[in-house]
Amino acid sequence: MTITFLILAAVTIAGMAAAMGLRNLIHCVLALTLGFVGLAALYLQLNAQFVGFTQILVYIGGVAILAVFAIMTTQSAEPVAHPGSAAYWITGSAVAAGVFAVLAWAICGSGTHARALPAQIDVPAQQIGFALMRSYVLPLEIMGLLLTVALIGAVVVATPVRKGEL
Amino acid sequence: MMTRVQMVDQIFVIAKHSLLAHVPAMWQPLCSAVLSVVPVMIVFPLLFAITTILERKGLARQQNRFGPNRVGPCGILQPIADGVKSLTKEDIVPRSADQMVHLLAPLLLVTAAFLGYAVLPIGRNMVITDMNGGVLFFFAISSLVELAVFMAGWSSRSKYSLFGAMRAIAQMISYEVPLVLAAIVVIMAAGTLSTVSIVNLQASYTGIFPHWFVFTPWGFTGFALFMIAATAESNRSPFDLPEGESEIIAGYYIEYSGFKFALFFLGEYLGMMATSAMAITLFLGGWSAPFSFLTWIPSYVWFFAKLVALICGFIWIRGTLPRLRMDQLMNFSWKFILPMTLLNIIAAGVWRFMPGGPLRWLVCSALIAGPFIVLGRATSWQGKGVAVRKYRYAE
Numbered sequence: 001m002t003i004t005f006l007i008l009a010a011v012t013i014a015g016m017a018a019a020m021g022l023r024n025l026i027h028c029v030l031a032l033t034l035g036f037v038g039l040a041a042l043y044l045q046l047n048a049q050f051v052g053f054t055q056i057l058v059y060i061g062g063v064a065i066l067a068v069f070a071i072m073t074t075q076s077a078e079p080v081a082h083p084g085s086a087a088y089w090i091t092g093s094a095v096a097a098g099v100f101a102v103l104a105w106a107i108c109g110s111g112t113h114a115r116a117l118p119a120q121i122d123v124p125a126q127q128i129g130f131a132l133m134r135s136y137v138l139p140l141e142i143m144g145l146l147l148t149v150a151l152i153g154a155v156v157v158a159t160p161v162r163k164g165e166l
Numbered sequence: 167m168m169t170r171v172q173m174v175d176q177i178f179v180i181a182k183h184s185l186l187a188h189v190p191a192m193w194q195p196l197c198s199a200v201l202s203v204v205p206v207m208i209v210f211p212l213l214f215a216i217t218t219i220l221e222r223k224g225l226a227r228q229q230n231r232f233g234p235n236r237v238g239p240c241g242i243l244q245p246i247a248d249g250v251k252s253l254t255k256e257d258i259v260p261r262s263a264d265q266m267v268h269l270l271a272p273l274l275l276v277t278a279a280f281l282g283y284a285v286l287p288i289g290r291n292m293v294i295t296d297m298n299g300g301v302l303f304f305f306a307i308s309s310l311v312e313l314a315v316f317m318a319g320w321s322s323r324s325k326y327s328l329f330g331a332m333r334a335i336a337q338m339i340s341y342e343v344p345l346v347l348a349a350i351v352v353i354m355a356a357g358t359l360s361t362v363s364i365v366n367l368q369a370s371y372t373g374i375f376p377h378w379f380v381f382t383p384w385g386f387t388g389f390a391l392f393m394i395a396a397t398a399e400s401n402r403s404p405f406d407l408p409e410g411e412s413e414i415i416a417g418y419y420i421e422y423s424g425f426k427f428a429l430f431f432l433g434e435y436l437g438m439m440a441t442s443a444m445a446i447t448l449f450l451g452g453w454s455a456p457f458s459f460l461t462w463i464p465s466y467v468w469f470f471a472k473l474v475a476l477i478c479g480f481i482w483i484r485g486t487l488p489r490l491r492m493d494q495l496m497n498f499s500w501k502f503i504l505p506m507t508l509l510n511i512i513a514a515g516v517w518r519f520m521p522g523g524p525l526r527w528l529v530c531s532a533l534i535a536g537p538f539i540v541l542g543r544a545t546s547w548q549g550k551g552v553a554v555r556k557y558r559y560a561e
Contacts, residue, residue, distance in 0.1 A: 005224060026320060030267065033313060053302040061309025061342065068316055072332065125299050125359045 004045055012038030025071050033064045052127050175464045178205075179291050206283050213473075214243035214435045221481050228485035248428075260322060263421065267321035272422065272429035275314035279436035281307045285361050288445045289453045289466035293362055300361040301353060304444055305346050308399070311437060312338045315408075318430070319418035330417025333478045333492065334408035337398055338498040341405075343428035345395035345441075347507035351388045351514040352379050352448040365452030374458045378451040383530040384514040389449040391507050393476075396445060398499070400438040402480055404487040405495060443469075443474040501545050509537050 015035030019028045036059040043052035132140050168176070182201050189197045218241060219234065234241035259268055285300035287293040297303055312335055319331020337497040356364045367380050379385035398405040409417035419430040446452060450472055453465035490498070511552025513533040 021399075027267075030313075030317070049297060049299045050302065053299050053306040055305035057302070060313060061306065065309075065312050065316070065339065068313075069332075069335060072320070072328075126357065127304070166338055 005042070008038055008045060011035075012042065022036045026068065029064055029067045029071065032067070033060055036060055036064065050128050051122070078097070171462045175290055177464075178289070178460070178466070199294075202488070206288075206294065207280065210280075210283065210436060210439060211432060213439065213470075214432055215249070217435055217439075217477055218248070218431075219244050220477070221484075224481045225485050228482075243331075246561065252425050252428035252552040257424040257426060259422075260324065260421050262323040264321035264323070269426075271314050271318035271364055272322060272419075272426045272433065274317065275311060275433035276429050276436070278307055278310035278314060279433045279440060281310075282437075283443075286447060287362050287452050287490050288366050288443075288469050290465060292453075296360055296362040297346065298329070299359045300347060300442075301359045301364070304361075304440075305342075305349070308441070309342065311433070312342075312486075314433070315418050318422070322418075322421035324421050326414045327418045327420050329414050330408045330420070333414075334401060334418055336492075337401070337405065337408060337495060340496060341395045341398035341503075344391060344499060344503040344507045345399055347390045347504070347511065348392040348395060349444075349448055350507075351384050351510055354511070354514050355379060355382075355385075355518065361447050361452075365454065368451040369454035371458035375456070376454055376456060377449050378449065378454075378456075380449040380451075383527065383534055384517055385449055386508050387506070387510045387513070387534050389445065391503055391510065392445050392449065393479075394503060396438075397443040397480065397483065398495070400434060400441060402438065403484040404490050405493060406489060407495060439473065439477065440482065442473055442480075445476065446472045497545065501540055505541060506534075506538065510534060 009102060012035050015031050015033070015038055018031035022031055036055065040052045040055040040059075043055055107155045173180070181200070182273055185201060186194055186198055213343065222239070222244070223233040234244040237243040237247045240464075261264060282304050284294045285303050287296075315334045315338070316331050319327045319329075319334070322328075352364060353359060356367050358364060368376060370377050375381070380389045401408050407413075409419075414420070419427060422430060446469065453469040455461045455463060455468055513530045516532045516533060517526060
């Protein structure tokens with residue numbers, strides 16, 4: 001555990017915590033973005049360049065911008081008056097703890113943490129491309145199909161219904 | 167032993183290495199980074215200053231006026247006067263503004279704009295880092311600009327800046343897709359994401375002609391599409407709706423003054439230059455000379471010559487074309503540019519697997535030119551019975 005890892009982990013956790021704690025929705029999204037940047041930096045620190053850059057491209061260029069866009073077009077970003085009831089807190093914490101437990105159980109059971117890591121992992125983008133296009137081509141295509149369906153669905157939902165068409 | 171031509175070409179690299187030799191080994195990585203980064207951070211803002219005067223003068227001549235001509239001979243010292251002015255101006259922050267976000271937005275914009283230069287080779291052996299996924303890094307970083315623009319527009323708490331930010335984000339999202347897709351053909355042909363390898367691949371010659379990707383059917387189309395998308399990404403005319411002076415005054419940075427305003431300007435021009443430099447790297451052979459008998463001119467001279475030529479192209483287009491409407495902008499992106507980039511990718515694939523020769527040229531050109539004509543006809547308003555628009559409430 002190096003000092004860089006500790007700093008990056010602290011930034012990530014601080015960003016994510018702020019994203020949950022802040023009142024102003026836009027501030028939450030910006031804090032979330034900070035968390036995403038921290039995560040990307042963690043990937044880069046692990047020598048996973050491709051994953052790190054894709055994280056920035058998809059999560060900051062796509063997800064964060066989309067979240068901001070959605071907030072701005074649907075509701076006012078002014079702080080909400082009610083902080084949420086106790087029941088909210090309890091169910092939220094329970095779900096979060098459950099998800100964490102499942103993930104932790106899966107990771108501990110997989111035996112990845114016991115495996116010794118090679119000293120220098122540097123996977124070129126080419127190798128990732130070969131893997132995606134050869135051994136994992138079916139999952140890739142299914143993902144593409146899923147996204148296309150989502151896209152067409154969004155268009156259908158967004159198209160205004162004219163009188164006499166339905 | 168190096169010849170004199172090679173010496174001149176590598177003079178900055180040699181200078182850096184000889185300077186590094188005087189530094190203790192422990193400090194060498196840090197000093198090496200500083201010596202690579204600082205010149206870039208000086209040269210490109212200087213180029214920005216030159217670009218502003220070039221733009222003002224060029225636009226003025228196109229519009230039949232003189233442009234700035236008071237400061238220094240022919241007004242060439244105008245950027246210095248502008249710089250002093252923006253530094254000494256009062257920094258006004260609106261009372262209702264979100265102070266923190268308002269302050270962070272210009273800083274994030276300039277940081278993101280500068281980060282892109284990390285992977286751009288500005289000469290032979292002259293690049294800050296040769297990353298494995300350099301092209302991906304460039305596009306990932308440029309998506310931070312969108313966030314900065316949004317932060318600026320939203321934190322100002324002004325209708326105009328919010329409109330500007332919304333327009334800017336909508337436009338940037340729409341044109342980022344064709345920008346990346348237009349670049350993909352080069353990645354397909356080169357088989358690498360590293361900017362340095364892409365330039366090296368193009369820096370060889372058949373006869374006197376270079377192997378630039380722009381001299382192929384898909385490369386030419388890709389370059390044209392990339393430059394159109396780059397114009398939109400950098401919010402320049404004819405895609406300058408986000409800051410349309412006649413509609414929303416200055417868009418997302420209307421509530422900024424003094425040096426923060428100057429930072430927005432700097433960030434915008436740095437972004438434009440970075441995308442142009444990326445176009446040069448991908449399609450125009452980076453630092454390589456256009457003819458094999460001109461290789462004695464140093465590589466960095468070629469790079470900056472190409473960059474200035476592209477900037478002049480931007481200025482020319484700005485002085486020539488009128489601004490688009492929002493719906494025209496979106497239709498153009500999604501119905502014309504995007505299908506063309508996808509077809510271009512297919513053409514590049516066909517090019518890759520066909521044997522070389524005139525037939526390959528013919529097939530690939532037909533693959534692009536046919537749909538170009540069909541799509542152009544289909545998306546054009548001509549012959550569709552479009553009449554003069556009636557304004558319901560104005561009459």
